Amino acid sequence: MKAIYLTGFMGAGKTTIGEQLGIELSLPVIDTDKEIEKKQGLTIKQIFEQYGEAYFRELETEILKTLPSENVIITTGGGIVIKRENRELMKNNGQIILLHAEIDVVYERIHADPNRPIASKKSKQQLASLYLSRKSFYEDCTIKIETGNKSIAEIVKDMILRLKKVEIGHN
Numbered sequence: 001m002k003a004i005y006l007t008g009f010m011g012a013g014k015t016t017i018g019e020q021l022g023i024e025l026s027l028p029v030i031d032t033d034k035e036i037e038k039k040q041g042l043t044i045k046q047i048f049e050q051y052g053e054a055y056f057r058e059l060e061t062e063i064l065k066t067l068p069s070e071n072v073i074i075t076t077g078g079g080i081v082i083k084r085e086n087r088e089l090m091k092n093n094g095q096i097i098l099l100h101a102e103i104d105v106v107y108e109r110i111h112a113d114p115n116r117p118i119a120s121k122k123s124k125q126q127l128a129s130l131y132l133s134r135k136s137f138y139e140d141c142t143i144k145i146e147t148g149n150k151s152i153a154e155i156v157k158d159m160i161l162r163l164k165k166v167e168i169g170h171n
């Protein structure tokens with residue numbers, strides 16, 4: 001099976017849902033943010049503070065290139081889609097599942113978390129504009145799944161059904 005990439009805005013639930021999907025499908029799950037943190041021995045917040053966003057984006061592409069492209073679920077960082085190189089790699093190597101939740105929901109999930117430097121100082125409105133600037137990149141996906149006001153179990157069930165439909169050509 002080709003790699004499954006979970007994409008979407010911060011707080012859409014990529015990391016959380018990916019872990020559960022991995023259990024259900026008996027596939028390993030790799031999270032690009034966690035891989036970067038492990039490799040650098042620094043948190044995402046520390047990387048942004050010490051080296052800046054551009055450096056983080058280089059690390060992100062570097063990690064993405066090293067990951068397997070088969071029999072794996074890759075949960076990506078929310079900004080991975082902003083680079084064409086990353087978008088093309090994901091498209092060529094596998095299926096892209098977009099997780100989507102409305103900004104109100106996303107804001108509630110992430111605004112108090114200090115380890116999301118891109119979100120921590122932004123108002124809901126600023127987050128909404130950031131989302132809009134990335135929207136067309138996110139929407140270029142195989143499947144789009146709503147994650148707002150749904151339990152993790154419901155989302156995973158929905159995702160597996162949709163993946164089966166793609167397999168038989170009815171997505």
Ligand SMILES: Nc1ncnc2c1ncn2[C@@H]1O[C@H](COP(=O)(O)OP(=O)(O)OP(=O)(O)O)[C@@H](O)[C@H]1O
Pocket residue numbers: 008009010011012013014015016017033076077078079109110116147149150151152155
């Ligand atoms: N379906 C859900 N219902 C309620 N809370 C959720 C749901 N999915 C995720 N969460 C919570 O929202 C927060 C953000 O989820 P998660 O870290 O999985 O998002 P993400 O898409 O990986 O974000 P990032 O792009 O920043 O890595 C977590 O606290 C998680 O527990």
Ligand SMILES: O=C(O)C1=C[C@@H](O)[C@@H](O)[C@H](O)C1
Pocket residue numbers: 009010033044076077078079080115116117118
């Ligand atoms: O949306 C973003 O730009 C980000 C999302 C997170 O997953 C991390 O990759 C980092 O905080 C940047």
Ligand SMILES: [Mg+2]
Pocket residue numbers: 014015016031033075076077
């Ligand atoms: Mg995540």
